[in-house]
Amino acid sequence: MNSFESVRGYLQSMVSPLQYLATTPKQAIDWAVENLVTRRQLIEENQGFKTNELLYQEQLMQLRMLKKENSRLRSLLASPVRADAKKMVAEILSVDSDPYSHQVVINRGANDGVFEGQAVIDDQGIVGQVLHVGTISSRILLITDVTHAVPVRISRNGIRLVANGTGTIDRLTHNHVPHSTDVKVGDELVTSGLGGKYPEGYPVAKVSAVKQDESHPFAQVQSEPVARINRLRYLLLLWPEQPTKIFSSKDDLAALEESNNVGT
Amino acid sequence: MSAHNGIIIIFSLLVALMASIMPMPISADAFRPDWVLVVLLYWCLALPTKVNVITAWIMGFLLDVLLGSVLGLHAAAMALSVYIIAGNFQKIRNFSVWQQALIVGVISALYHLLVFWFQRFLTDVVFLPSYLYPVITTIILWPWAFLLLRKIRRHFKIK
Numbered sequence: 059m060n061s062f063e064s065v066r067g068y069l070q071s072m073v074s075p076l077q078y079l080a081t082t083p084k085q086a087i088d089w090a091v092e093n094l095v096t097r098r099q100l101i102e103e104n105q106g107f108k109t110n111e112l113l114y115q116e117q118l119m120q121l122r123m124l125k126k127e128n129s130r131l132r133s134l135l136a137s138p139v140r141a142d143a144k145k146m147v148a149e150i151l152s153v154d155s156d157p158y159s160h161q162v163v164i165n166r167g168a169n170d171g172v173f174e175g176q177a178v179i180d181d182q183g184i185v186g187q188v189l190h191v192g193t194i195s196s197r198i199l200l201i202t203d204v205t206h207a208v209p210v211r212i213s214r215n216g217i218r219l220v221a222n223g224t225g226t227i228d229r230l231t232h233n234h235v236p237h238s239t240d241v242k243v244g245d246e247l248v249t250s251g252l253g254g255k256y257p258e259g260y261p262v263a264k265v266s267a268v269k270q271d272e273s274h275p276f277a278q279v280q281s282e283p284v285a286r287i288n289r290l291r292y293l294l295l296l297w298p299e300q301p302t303k304i305f306s307s308k309d310d311l312a313a314l315e316e317s318n319n320v321g322t
Numbered sequence: 323m324s325a326h327n328g329i330i331i332i333f334s335l336l337v338a339l340m341a342s343i344m345p346m347p348i349s350a351d352a353f354r355p356d357w358v359l360v361v362l363l364y365w366c367l368a369l370p371t372k373v374n375v376i377t378a379w380i381m382g383f384l385l386d387v388l389l390g391s392v393l394g395l396h397a398a399a400m401a402l403s404v405y406i407i408a409g410n411f412q413k414i415r416n417f418s419v420w421q422q423a424l425i426v427g428v429i430s431a432l433y434h435l436l437v438f439w440f441q442r443f444l445t446d447v448v449f450l451p452s453y454l455y456p457v458i459t460t461i462i463l464w465p466w467a468f469l470l471l472r473k474i475r476r477h478f479k480i481k
Contacts, residue, residue, distance in 0.1 A: 069387045076388065080340040152345055156389040157352070157453055158441045163390075189390065197390045204445050225447060288348060 063174070063190070070192030077163055077195060081151050143257060144297035146170060148178075150290055151195055160200040160223065162186075164293060167194045175255055177296045183261035183284040184208060184249060185293055201262065202227055202287055210262050211250040215240055218250055221262055221281060227288050230263050232279040237270050241279055257296060327480040331372065334361055334471065335381055343388050352452045355459040356430050358385060359400065363407050363426055364471045369480065370411045378404035392444055399436035403429050419465045427461040 148164040166172050168191050176188040178198050186200040199206055206223040217239060221230040235241065245265040251258030263281035270277045338357040346354060358381050365373035382400030386393050407414060407429060414425060434453055441447045474480075 066387075066393070073384060073387050076336070076340055077343065080344045084345045152343055154389055156391055157450075158437075158445070158447050159389075159391060161390045204447060 066190050067168070067192055070190050070197065071167070071194065074167075074192050074195040077151050146295045146297075148293045148295055150293065153290075158225070159205075160186075160203040160225070160227070160287070161189065162198050162200065162290060163195055164198060164295075165195055166295060167192045167196050169193055171297075172196050172295060177256045177260075177298075179260055179294045179296060180285045180290055180292070181294075182286060183263075184256060185285045185287065185290065187255055188295075198293070200287055201230065201283060201285075208256060208262055209250045209252040210247040212241065212265075213246045213248045213261075214242075217241070218252070219247065219279070221247060228282050229266070230281045230283060232281065233276065235277045235279050237272065237277050239277060241265055241268050241277070243268055246284075247281055257298065327478065328372070330474065330478050330480055331365055331369075334365075334474070335377075338362075339381070339384060339388065342385065352455045353459045355456055355463040356433065357463075358382075359403065359430060359433055360426065360460060360463055360467045361471065362400070362404055363429065364468060366404055366408050367411050367415055367422075368472070368475055370408055374408055375401050375405050392440075395440045395444075396437060399433050399440065402436060403433040406432075419468055422468065423461050423464040426464045427457050430460040431457045 146166065148166040151163040151165050154161040154163075164178075172188055172191050174188055174191055178185045178187060184201060186198045186203075186206065188196050189199040190197040200223070201208055201221065202223045202225065204223055204225040208221045209218065210221045211218045219232045219235060219241075221232060224231055243265055246261060247263045247265065249256040249258055249260045249262055261284045263283045265279060266282045267280040268277060269279075335358070338361040341357040342354065362373065362378050362381060366378070379397045379401040382397030383394065385396040385400070389396065407425075414422060417425070431454060434456065438447070438449060438453055442449075
C-alpha cells in the first residue's frame with residue numbers, strides 16, 4: 059500500500075505544472091486587485107494593522123509570561139513540558155471542483171518537508187490534514203469531507219467528541235453522543251490531541267444545534283467549523299512537537315528557558 | 323505531419339483538463355461544464371481512429387489525479403461514456419449540431435451518474451440534484467465547442 063502512495067505522489071508531482079497553469083488567471087486577478095487600490099484605502103488598512111499589532115503585542119507579552127509560568131508549573135507537576143511547533147505558511151493553488159470531496163491543493167510539497175497526515179490550520183482554526191504529497195504541491199483533505207473526522211473536546215468542560223465531516227461546507231456532525239452529555243449551543247470545540255494527528259488545543263468548531271430527542275438512541279449534535287473553509291487563501295502547516303518524555307527533567311526546563319531566551 | 327497533428331489534439335485535451343480544474347466562484351462551480359468530455363467526444367466523432375476509449379481512459383485517469391478522487395473512478399466513467407459514442411459515431415456524425423447536443427447531454431448525464439454511483443459505492447455520499455447541473459451547461463457548450471474544434475481541425479488539416 060505504501061509503495062502505491064508513493065506512485066500517487068509521483069502522479070501528483072507530474073500534474074502539478076497543469077495546476078500551476080490553471081491558477082494563473084486567478085492569480086493575475088488577485089494581483090490586479092491587490093495592486094489597484096487607492097491611497098486612502100491603503101492608509102486606512104495600515105492604520106487598522108497598526109492598532110491590531112499593538113493589541114497583539116500586549117497579548118504576546120502576557121502570553122510569554124504565562125508560557126513560562128505554565129512550563130514551570132508543569133515541571134513542578136512532573137508533566138511533560140511543551141515545546142513550540144515548527145510552522146510554515148502555504149498558499150492555496152486550487153480548490154477541488156469535484157462535488158463529492160472537499161480538498162484543496164497547496165503550493166508546498168515534499169521539497170518543503172511536508173508529510174502525509176500533517177495538520178493544517180488557518181488563522182481561525184483547524185482546516186484539515188495533508189492527504190497526498192507531491193514534490194512541489196500537496197493535497198489537503200478538509201475537515202468537512204465525508205471521509206474525515208477529528209477527535210475534539212468541549213473546551214468548557216472537557217467532554218470528548220468526534221467531529222465528522224458531512225460533505226456540507228458549514229456543518230460537522232457528532233455521532234454517538236449520549237442524551238445526558240452536557241452540550242450546549244455555542245460551545246467551543248477544540249482538538250483533543252487524541253489520535254495523534256492534530257496537536258492539542260486548536261479550535262475546530264462551534265456547536266450550532268443540539269437536539270435531545272428521546273425517541274432517538276443518541277442526541278443529535280451539529281457544529282459549524284470556525285475555520286472559514288469556503289474562503290481559504292493562506293494556510294499554516296504544523297510540524298508536531300518534539301516527542302516528550304513521560305517525566306520532565308531539569309535539563310528539559312533549562313533547554314526550554316534557553317530557547318525562550320533565544321527567541322526573545 | 324502526423325506528429326504535428328497529434329500535438330494539436332493533445333493540446334486541446336490539456337486545455338480542457340485545465341479548464342476543468344480552474345478555480346471558479348462557488349456559485350458558478352456547480353455549473354462547470356464537462357470540458358474534457360466535450361473535447362473527447364468531438365475528437366472521437368471526427369477522428370475515431372485517433373481518439374478512442376483508451377484516450378478517454380487516460381484523460382479520465384489524469385482527471386482523477388487532478389481532482390484527488392479514487393484512481394480509476396473518472397477514468398472508468400469517461401471510458402464507458404466515450405465507448406457509447408465511439409460505437410455509434412457514424413450515426414451521430416450525420417445528426418445536426420442541436421441533435422448532437424442533446425445526445426451529448428444524455429452522455430454527460432450518464433457520466434455524472436456513473437461517477438455518482440462509484441462514489442456512492444465507495445463513500446456514503448447522497449444524491450443532490452446539483453450534481454446534474456453540469457449537464458445543462460454541457461448541452462449549451464457543445465455547439466460552440468463543435469464549431470470551434472471543427473475550425474481548428476480544418477485549419478490544421480488534422481486527419
